[in-house]
């Protein structure tokens with residue numbers, strides 16, 4: 001299939017584009033920087049240069065592709081507004097097409113809010129964190145859009161490779177101080193980047209529509225345990241600094257509350273409907289490997 005991926009140079013988008021290419025698909029990745037074009041070409045992904053603010057240059061490619069995957073995120077602008085605009089462009093193009101296109105939207109488990117110890121899944125009423133309060137509505141636009149196959153992926157906190165949020169523990173470990181928002185006894189729902197990419201591949205090929213998938217592994221380490229594993233992997237000398245949420249919010253805004261979430265998110269729907277299985281056992285299990293990978297990507 002011809003598949004279009006936004007954010008193809010990004011942490012999630014690049015892994016997804018590579019997984020699709022490995023499976024033999026013809027992959028077109030939207031990028032906005034020259035260096036990113038080379039990154040994509042090396043992985044046999046066709047770069048399409050455009051931005052979410054000005055996606056017109058990608059329009060002809062989008063029209064040709066059977067699957068449209070949105071994995072771009074612009075943290076320099078109003079992230080959710082840009083997200084919604086890009087989704088609207090993809091949906092409008094998909095609706096106009098004679099081809100029955102699949103549109104896959106990347107949301108995230110933060111739409112579940114703080115779940116405490118309770119296991120939540122795709123049937124649970126959402127209580128989104130303030131930072132992502134607009135995401136449930138964007139999810140609905142995708143799921144309920146007529147004439148297309150709309151799907152939503154909600155990744156847990158992604159680890160492995162470039163590192164994502166776990167990279168902050170490694171850089172803190174190297175600089176001597178790891179900052180943790182709250183007391184660190186909270187658990188994040190996690191997923192390895194390659195397991196996540198596999199889920200997108202299986203979804204792209206599934207023919208399903210109107211479905212949401214929480215994509216997480218089964219690890220249940222606390223943030224303190226994961227950060228401690230990161231520090232040991234990086235040489236074991238750094239101190240931990242626990243920031244009260246109110247203090248962290250002054251510097252980080254609504255992002256701080258997301259880092260303090262305690263979450264337990266079930267991914268068995270993906271296991272049942274897609275046959276998806278996470279092959280990585282959690283961040284703590286492979287922290288040394290993930291540290292080396294993070295350093296190599298830096």
Ligand SMILES: NC(=O)c1ccc[n+]([C@@H]2O[C@H](COP(=O)([O-])OP(=O)(O)OC[C@H]3O[C@@H](n4cnc5c(N)ncnc54)[C@H](OP(=O)(O)O)[C@@H]3O)[C@@H](O)[C@H]2O)c1
Pocket residue numbers: 006007008009010011012013030031032033036050051052053071072073074075106107108109154155156157158159164165
């Ligand atoms: N990482 C996680 O742990 C995680 C967990 C759950 C959900 N998610 C969701 O996954 C999505 C992707 O996150 P990520 O971690 O992959 O982020 P990322 O590594 O920062 O990647 C963002 C991508 O979007 C591109 N981009 C940014 N602004 C753009 C613009 N104006 N026009 C076109 N492209 C633009 C970036 O291009 P450049 O390379 O040029 O910057 C990059 O390719 C987000 O919606 C995020 O909420 C991520």
